[in-house]
Amino acid sequence: MNQSEEEHDIPDRETCQKLTEQFAEITGTDEACAQFYLQDRDWDLERSVNAFFEVSQTGGVSILHDGDAAGIAINVDKKLVKVLNKVQPTTEPPPRFSFVTWNLDGLDDHNLKKRTKAAHIGPLKLQLLNTHLESTVDHAAERVKQLKECFKVTSEAPEDTTVIFAGDLNLRDKELEQLGGPPPGVEDLWKTCGSRKECQYTWDMLRNSNKEFPGRFKPRSRFDRIYLRHSHPQRVVPVHFGLLGIEKVSGTQTFPSDHWGLRVFFNIRKL
Incomplete structure (x- = not known):
């Protein structure tokens, strides 16, 4: 594939903006997180959202729909509460960081x-x-x-x-x-x-x-x-x-x- 064909596959700026806003709204995150997922999945919104929630499944995260509006539901059960109660404050440095x-x-x-x-x-x-x-x-x-x-x-x-x-x-x-x-x-x-x-x-x-x-x-x-x-x-x-x-x-x-x-x-x- 030549350079012009590869660049043709990248959405225009209006489409990128719309996809970023949609991802952030559906997942309840910010636009930096949206770009992180979308850029790695060829700006495919469905794949990106699915990938996000696969990572987030530990907290029992689900997508709820009320008419045309999408929302987030986090199900906190007794098992999760028990785990959270065991969490202790730590001075351990984070395992990762970002640079801008x-x-x-x-x-x-x-x-x-x-x-x-x-x-x-x-x-x-x-x-x-x-x-x-x-x-x-x-x-x-x-x-x-x-x-x-x-x-x-x-x-x-x-x-x-x-x-x-x-x-x-x-x-x-x-x-x-x-x-x-x-x-x-x-x-x-x-x-x-x-x-x-x-x-x-x-x-x-x-x-x-x-x-x-x-x-x-x-x-x-x-x-x-x-x-x-x-x-x-x-x-x-x-x-x-x-x-x-x-x-x-x-x-x-x-x-x-x-x-x-x-x-x-x-x-x-x-x-």
Whole structure:
């Protein structure tokens, strides 16, 4: 199958938004969860909903229909109550976490404290490198120079630390080739997680209407990327790479940004 045939199978942005909203309404979850299930099942709503409830069966979850409205019923029986009564508070760190990078307005001085948090995940040491490299073709040389410096910082982090380097890199593949690709031991997580076509383009004027471009040609680029350098021994396993922000802001005809956000789920290995 060629590239145009593969992209043809991806729903348009209106369909993606509708499916996301329907999944969230039926399952009682949020749109991030909806995208997680739908993107992995070719945007098939029925398969995605079924998969969600198969995972959730422990709590006795059922779909109820009242006319055209779908709802959720959670059946709590004596057996479940007995199990819950045995649950004890724990300081055990979570077995998994997610990471988000998104070129989104709001990271000015007035919002930085509100929107920025540091997290400690048990003994797991994380170093997060966020950047926004120079834009446009005219600044390619400076962008390559900046990327080289970012890769240097990523590679030189302490051996016992997991490094995640991400952001709006404005990167073209030919510019990455000038450096010979990522350094040894540094992974492109879109590729690591399967190179799914529906997650390839993060600045996509075919699906995102926030920016106008004259003519029939609609540019699509993988400007936003996430790179990972493992610690030694390896502590995290990337298990899913998906997009955020593919639904329009409620009550408007615009998306949160002209860039899609990226979200990666990781499992944490116990030593």
